[in-house]
Amino acid sequence: MSATKPVHAAQTLFPATQGSLLVGGVPLERLAQRVGRTPFYAYDRALVTERVRQVRACLPAAIGLHYSIKANPMPALVQHLAGLVDGLDVASGGELKVALDTGKHPADISFAGPGKNEVELAQAVAAGVHVHAESEREIRLLARIGEALGVNPQLVLRVNPDFELKGSGMRMGGGAKQFGIDAEEIPRMLALAAQLGLTVLGFHIFSGSQSLKAEAIAEAQAQTFELALRLADGNRDPVRVLNIGGGFGIPYFPGEARLDLQPIGDALAAALPRVQSALPDARLNIELGRYLVGEAGVYVARVIDRKVSRGQVFLVTDGGLHHHLAASGNFGQVIRKNYPAAIGNRIGQAEMEVVSVVGPLCTPLDLLAEKMALPRAEPGDLVVVFQSGAYGLSASPGGFLSHPDALEVLI
Structure with a gap:
C-alpha cells in the first residue's frame, strides 16, 4: 500500500494509506465502523507510550514523571499511563477516584486545585494521597479531618x-492568582502547620503551562529551585517532595514548532547536584498533561450536510463545540485560530476548496474550522481535528442543546 504525504505537520503522527488516515494503524473508515457512530475521540496508545519514552530520555533519572489527569481523564487512558509514569496528579474528587482505580500507590498520587471541599479532602486524607493545600482554610480543614480520622494528612503546600513562566499560554503563577499560597505567606503557613501538628512534606510550585520555549521553561525551573531552597529553610521537617510543575506545550497553529526537550533536560541535569545536596531527602517530580497526550488524539465527526451560502461552503457535521470547545476557539484563544484538520478519508485528494466546518448547534460559535483549504467533501465524509488528545471532551459543554455525547476509544 502506498503512503500519502501528510498535509499538516500534526498529521505526521498519523500516516495515511490509499487516501485514508491511519489511527493506531487502522484506516479511519474501518475505525469509525468499529466505534459504531460519530462523533468520537480516538487516542493512540503507541503514540502516548512513545511520548513518555521521549520525555524520559531527556529528563535526568532523578526527576519523577507525573501525569496530570485534568488533561484527559478517560479511565482507559489514565490506566495506560499509570503503568508508564511515576505518579498521577488530580484536581477533583472524581479524578481522585480514577487515579485510585488504577492501583497506583496513594503516595504516588497528588491532589491539587483551589476550592477543594471538605468531602474531597476527607477522601484524600483517608486514601493517603498527597494533598497540595492551596489556602489557610485547607490547612486548618486537613488538621481537623486528620484528627477525626486518626490519620496524619500527607500535606504539601502549593x-x-x-x-511566571514567560511566554506561556496560561500563566498559573506570579501576581495575584487563585492558585496556591503566595510565596511570601509560606513561612506563616509553615508555622501554622507546625502549630496544628501537621508535617509539611514539601512544596508544589507551578508557574505556567503551554510553553513552546525551552529557554523560558528552563529559566522558570531554575527560579523554582531557588524558591524551593529558600522556603525549605523555614520548614522544620526535611523536604521530601518537590513538584516543579510542567509547562511543556504542543504546537497547534501554523508557525509553531515542537518544543525542544534537550535544553530543558540539560539545564535540569546541571541544577540537580546543588538541589540534591540541599534537599537530600526530596523526591523531585515534574507533572505533564497536555504534552503527554495532546498530540496522540484526534476528534472525528461526520459531514451530514453541505451548504453554500452566498458563495461560502459550509460542511455541517454531527460534532462541534459541545464536544470540542478548544477547537472552536472558546477555551482560551484570544484571537480564534484553526486547529489542524483534514478530511480523513480523502487524504491526498487533488481537488481542494476553502470551506468552514461547523457543527449542529444553534450558535455561530459552533465552528471547527473557518475558511480552511480542505479536499472537497460530501455528506458521509469524515472530518478529523488533530491535536485533540488533551482538554477535549471533558473540557467541553456536553449538555449544550442536549445532543448525544461523543464516544472515546483508546486504540
Whole structure:
C-alpha cells in the first residue's frame, strides 16, 4: 500500500494509506465502523507510550514523571499511563477516584486545585494521597479531618511563586492568582502547620503551562529551585517532595514548532547536584498533561450536510463545540485560530476548496474550522481535528442543546 504525504505537520503522527488516515494503524473508515457512530475521540496508545519514552530520555533519572489527569481523564487512558509514569496528579474528587482505580500507590498520587471541599479532602486524607493545600482554610480543614480520622494528612503546600513562566499560554503563577499560597505567606503557613501538628512534606510550585520555549521553561525551573531552597529553610521537617510543575506545550497553529526537550533536560541535569545536596531527602517530580497526550488524539465527526451560502461552503457535521470547545476557539484563544484538520478519508485528494466546518448547534460559535483549504467533501465524509488528545471532551459543554455525547476509544 502506498503512503500519502501528510498535509499538516500534526498529521505526521498519523500516516495515511490509499487516501485514508491511519489511527493506531487502522484506516479511519474501518475505525469509525468499529466505534459504531460519530462523533468520537480516538487516542493512540503507541503514540502516548512513545511520548513518555521521549520525555524520559531527556529528563535526568532523578526527576519523577507525573501525569496530570485534568488533561484527559478517560479511565482507559489514565490506566495506560499509570503503568508508564511515576505518579498521577488530580484536581477533583472524581479524578481522585480514577487515579485510585488504577492501583497506583496513594503516595504516588497528588491532589491539587483551589476550592477543594471538605468531602474531597476527607477522601484524600483517608486514601493517603498527597494533598497540595492551596489556602489557610485547607490547612486548618486537613488538621481537623486528620484528627477525626486518626490519620496524619500527607500535606504539601502549593506555592504561588513571585515569577511566571514567560511566554506561556496560561500563566498559573506570579501576581495575584487563585492558585496556591503566595510565596511570601509560606513561612506563616509553615508555622501554622507546625502549630496544628501537621508535617509539611514539601512544596508544589507551578508557574505556567503551554510553553513552546525551552529557554523560558528552563529559566522558570531554575527560579523554582531557588524558591524551593529558600522556603525549605523555614520548614522544620526535611523536604521530601518537590513538584516543579510542567509547562511543556504542543504546537497547534501554523508557525509553531515542537518544543525542544534537550535544553530543558540539560539545564535540569546541571541544577540537580546543588538541589540534591540541599534537599537530600526530596523526591523531585515534574507533572505533564497536555504534552503527554495532546498530540496522540484526534476528534472525528461526520459531514451530514453541505451548504453554500452566498458563495461560502459550509460542511455541517454531527460534532462541534459541545464536544470540542478548544477547537472552536472558546477555551482560551484570544484571537480564534484553526486547529489542524483534514478530511480523513480523502487524504491526498487533488481537488481542494476553502470551506468552514461547523457543527449542529444553534450558535455561530459552533465552528471547527473557518475558511480552511480542505479536499472537497460530501455528506458521509469524515472530518478529523488533530491535536485533540488533551482538554477535549471533558473540557467541553456536553449538555449544550442536549445532543448525544461523543464516544472515546483508546486504540
